[in-house]
Amino acid sequence: MCCGASREQHLTRKKQELATMSGKPILHYFDGRGRMEPIRWLLAAAGVEFEEKFMKTREDLQKLRNDGDLMFQQVPLVEIDGMKLVQTKAIMNYIAMKYNLYGKDMKERALIDMYSEGVADLNDMVISYPYLPPAEKEASLANLKDKARNRYFPAFEKVLKSHGQDYLVGNKLSKADVSLVQVIYHTEELDSSVMANFPLLKALRTRVSNLPTVKKFLQPGSKRKPSEDEKRIEEIKKIFS
């Protein structure tokens, strides 16, 4: 056997290779939103079925590290098309490219990237919020609301207003639209009236949510994750402690 692997390890690897070669990406993460949720949304919007392997303990993370699967010792990890990809943005870009959610040319990609990165900055605040110590939560929530209402959502409302089209770039669904809709839902959970002043964003959200693939993802029984409850948060903190 190559590389000193046992026959069992070799067979497991072969099975995994076949699983990815057969087309289904495998997502390695904990059973919660975190940094994997935008990836789940994008795969779902693209109509791509995927499998998930959930880390439950620190040992599960250690195993991935010891097996050399995590280039920078971090998750998310997505096994796709024979690659073990880490880094959320790299994964999102690959999925977008593969499934035509990345515009039609270099300049459209630039806009899509610019918009996606702004969304990701807001999403970073949303992701980290549940894990903050109680003493820090109030100030953090105030900052999140302020940035959503005064920096990010106005910027995207302005884009939609400027061209009057159905999607952010090139009149076609892209990873920017999907990520924005995801962050709109999650921000609204923390700030229930945030959408009041953004009619075009509201319309975009409805439009994207009604696409057959997204609609399916939004229904019960799909792989979309709920916001992390306290019990889940304690488990997750233990994995990464």
Added chain:
Amino acid sequence: MSGKPILHYFDGRGRMEPIRWLLAAAGVEFEEKFMKTREDLQKLRNDGDLMFQQVPMVEIDGMKLVQTGAILSYIASKYNLYGKDMKERALIDMYTEGIADLNEIVLIYPFLPSEKKEASLSNIKDKARNRYFPAFEKVLKSHGQDYLVGNKLSKADVYLVVILYHVEELDSGIMANFPLLKALRTRVSNLPTVKKFLEPGGKRKPFEDEKCVKIVKNIFQLN
């Protein structure tokens, strides 16, 4: 539309430095407009030039691009520093994002209050020596080629070389453990366009000194 990108930032490395390096590696001349005061930042914001009220901002090909990753990806695409296909792009992006994570702690270091510097420096050294540099040394070792991906210069190589220089300034012995990274750095530094950028008078920025830190803190109203 004359062709020269215009970079809006302060006169220092910060988040703009990888962009300067990449343009330089691509052989693209650019202009710089330096913010010196808070009013300079306010003006850009009031003029509606900053989509998220933030810099870096690069005017290029009729666009006002913000967000470092978006800017780097556009330059890489335009000047063939992004591999030959989707899969090479994925690797280049994965490597670039890892480097960017390390750069986050490196670029902020000059601006930290003195009591926070020691812990931060420890963290930089630990992450560079034990997580990031080994990962890239391993990539180069795995294929024995001159560059990280597809045997061809990409934005990942250029960004990595920036970080190699900047971390070495903070941890002078670090490169001793990474012979292939050292060789990559030499190779990239000797490319004619990069060599020119690295010479005195080139647009490469030095480590931020006290004067620069003061100006930046004033612009962004930091501690």
